[in-house]
Amino acid sequence: MSKDGVEWRWSCFRPWEAYKPDTSIDLTRHHEPKVLLDKIAYWTVKLLRVPTDIFFQRRYGCRAMMLETVAAVPGMVGGMLLHLRSLRRFEPSGGWIRALLEEAENERMHLMTFMEVAKPKWYERALVLAVQGVFFNAYFLGYLISPKFAHRVVGYLEEEAIHSYTEYLKDLEAGKIENVPAPAIAIDYWQLPADATLKDVVIVVRSDEAHHRDVNHFASDIHFQGMQLKETPAPLGYH
Numbered sequence: 618m619s620k621d622g623v624e625w626r627w628s629c630f631r632p633w634e635a636y637k638p639d640t641s642i643d644l645t646r647h648h649e650p651k652v653l654l655d656k657i658a659y660w661t662v663k664l665l666r667v668p669t670d671i672f673f674q675r676r677y678g679c680r681a682m683m684l685e686t687v688a689a690v691p692g693m694v695g696g697m698l699l700h701l702r703s704l705r706r707f708e709p710s711g712g713w714i715r716a717l718l719e720e721a722e723n724e725r726m727h728l729m730t731f732m733e734v735a736k737p738k739w740y741e742r743a744l745v746l747a748v749q750g751v752f753f754n755a756y757f758l759g760y761l762i763s764p765k766f767a768h769r770v771v772g773y774l775e776e777e778a779i780h781s782y783t784e785y786l787k788d789l790e791a792g793k794i795e796n797v798p799a800p801a802i803a804i805d806y807w808q809l810p811a812d813a814t815l816k817d818v819v820i821v822v823r824s825d826e827a828h829h830r831d832v833n834h835f836a837s838d839i840h841f842q843g844m845q846l847k848e849t850p851a852p853l854g855y856h
């Protein structure tokens with residue numbers, strides 16, 4: 618049951634997981650890559666953008682759906698590794714396990730939303746399978762070797778995500794992509810008005826990405842200062 622007593626229609630999230638996103642978040646914040654590790658992270662992401670741009674061009678609905686299948690991986694991997702570390706070392710995580718798992722869950726909800734707008738074709742599903750196999754393992758290894766680097770990569774990936782969603786918005790505003798009504802699942806998850814449109818959905822998703830950007834750059838900064846994540850309380854409570 619939801620707050621107003623209506624039967625809850627979603628099985629992928631519960632009423633208490635719905636939230637109002639912070640759309641006033643700064644979209645332009647950028648972490649200047651000064652040290653070598655940051656530069657490698659930055660250029661890794663820039664390089665990954667080239668094949669993505671070639672493959673999707675300006676098909677932003679499709680692009681968003683496909684990229685969200687990747688975006689939901691790092692939070693789960695990082696959260697899982699911190700969870701295991703906490704168990705091994707008999708120590709608390711400072712809330713970081715939950716923060717990263719929340720990110721993974723939020724990204725998965727982005728996917729559930731964009732699935733309503735763009736239906737994946739069989740070859741896209743095959744691509745997701747291959748990319749997940751590679752990306753999960755690469756990120757897993759990367760996080761084991763250097764969480765500092767892994768979080769920085771995600772920070773930059775999120776900066777790119779903000780850029781892509783801004784381009785998506787431009788095409789929606791220019792009428793190149795039809796501004797269809799928002800999927801029902803998005804209206805319930807982000808507590809949007811009943812007459813919300815795809816444009817409103819893209820705006821709230823983009824502010825989620827800006828939040829992930831800040832969380833991940835922050836996590837990397839903590840490591841850069843030679844500290845463990847658990848020494849600094851995690852930014853919880855956004856979702």
Ligand SMILES: [Fe+2]
Pocket residue numbers: 685688723724727778822826
């Ligand atoms: Fe996302």
Ligand SMILES: [Fe+2]
Pocket residue numbers: 688724775778825826829830
């Ligand atoms: Fe994200």
